[in-house]
Amino acid sequence: MKPKAVVIGPPGSGKTTVGRLLAERLGVDFRDTDHDVEAVAGKPIGEIFVDDGEERFRALERAAVQEALTAHDGVLALGGGSVLDPGTQADLAEVPVVYLEVGLSDAVKRVGLASARPLLVLNPRSQFRKLMEERRPIYEGLATIRVATDEREPADIVDEIVKGLS
Structure with a gap:
């Protein structure tokens, strides 16, 4: 069993919103590994x-991704x-991967700078820029479909993804 599509991207790219709409369009279920991690831990990711610590979070995250990719x-x-985990990178070679690209200004608008995102606590704009720069090559390397999301409606993004999956 493999997912019809795996949606990746930085915070604020629309993974959950677009993923839910894509699942609805394809007539399949939607699953978010962040929610799986929170369910196992019994608390929000920030907590x-x-x-x-981040190490424990990453271990829970890796386990959630492995389970979801097979179930x-x-x-x-x-x-x-x-996607920073080499095992996850290897596992994603087996499935269609949709990378939702987002510019810094759009991502900041969507996420907000006063959010509870743990990696953005100190100097959120600078941290966010650094995070995006570090991860972009990984996202791009894993993607079988790349979709720009800036100033676009989720339904239009889903249309493009569906065409790419065909």
Whole structure:
């Protein structure tokens, strides 16, 4: 069992919003590994980072991604940093990967700078820029479909993804 599509991208790219719409369009279930991690830990991701540390979060995230990639046949959204794991990168070679590209200004508008995102706590704009620059080559390398999301409606993005999956 493999997902019909795996949606990746930085925070604010629209992975959950677009992923849900894509699943609906394809007539399949939607799953978000961030929600899986929170369910296993029994607390929000921000609290996992504070209480248990990033290393523990990444271990939970890796386990969630592995399980979802083998047990879910719908649309799967991954947490923005999950692609940093070499095992996840290798696993994604087996499935269609949709990279939602987003510019810094659009991402900041969507995420907000006062959010509870743990990696953006100190100097959020600078941290966000750094995060995007570090991860962009990984996202691009994993993608079988790349879709720009800036100033676009989710339904239009889904239209483009569906065409790319055909």
